[in-house]
Amino acid sequence: MDISEMTANMSLQDETKLKKREDYIDWQEYFMATAFLAAKRSKDPSYQVGACIVNKDNKIVGIGYNGMPIGCSDDEFPWAKKTPSPLDSKYLYVCHAEMNAIMNKNSADVKDCTMYVGLFPCNECAKMIIQAGITKIYYLSDGKGDRPSYVASKRMFDAAGVEYKQYVPKRSKIEINFNVDWDAMSPSK
Numbered sequence: 001m002d003i004s005e006m007t008a009n010m011s012l013q014d015e016t017k018l019k020k021r022e023d024y025i026d027w028q029e030y031f032m033a034t035a036f037l038a039a040k041r042s043k044d045p046s047y048q049v050g051a052c053i054v055n056k057d058n059k060i061v062g063i064g065y066n067g068m069p070i071g072c073s074d075d076e077f078p079w080a081k082k083t084p085s086p087l088d089s090k091y092l093y094v095c096h097a098e099m100n101a102i103m104n105k106n107s108a109d110v111k112d113c114t115m116y117v118g119l120f121p122c123n124e125c126a127k128m129i130i131q132a133g134i135t136k137i138y139y140l141s142d143g144k145g146d147r148p149s150y151v152a153s154k155r156m157f158d159a160a161g162v163e164y165k166q167y168v169p170k171r172s173k174i175e176i177n178f179n180v181d182w183d184a185m186s187p188s189k
């Protein structure tokens with residue numbers, strides 16, 4: 001049944017009763033959920049991080065997740081953490097979610113934009129965030145906040161005037177269900 005048939009089946013009384021949905025996700029939930037969806041693309045077995053950059057008009061201008069650089073196969077480069085040689089662990093290779101979101105930008109720049117990210121940015125990403133002109137960060141977890149790298153990020157953000165706030169979700173999960181019964185959604189039923 002297409003939309004015109006559905007509308008034709010509705011009485012005028014039914015139509016006037018239709019109110020806007022109340023359980024829609026708000027902008028912040030939408031942007032953080034977008035970051036979390038991007039994280040699902042990550043091949044890192046220990047941490048999957050996503051980042052989403054948003055401009056002043058609430059338009060998404062960049063999305064990224066942690067992964068190996070282009071051309072560096074994620075089947076061949078290492079995902080290990082503790083190895084005798086640093087060359088055999090992921091740390092020298094992996095691009096962080098924040099870096100990828102900035103590099104993937106689809107606008108001329110990301111000046112005055114806000115970044116939504118799952119984990120607080122490390123010092124290397126903090127430098128990129130500052131240089132890119134991003135002025136606000138919403139992060140979900142500060143889990144590694146006492147490590148020098150994260151203390152350095154905060155020091156740089158404070159000096160550069162980049163605001164950072166922990167995002168406290170209103171609900172514990174947002175579900176995506178591809179199994180939608182479109183007919184049951186029809187207002188005529």
Ligand SMILES: Nc1ccn([C@H]2C[C@H](O)[C@@H](COP(=O)(O)O)O2)c(=O)n1
Nearest residue numbers: 044047049066096097119120121122
């Ligand atoms: N803000 C962050 C923090 C971490 N990541 C990435 C980098 C690694 O792939 C992984 C963390 O691994 P660990 O140091 O716990 O072995 O998460 C990121 O992209 N953004």
Ligand SMILES: [Zn+2]
Nearest residue numbers: 096121122125
């Ligand atoms: Zn980083």
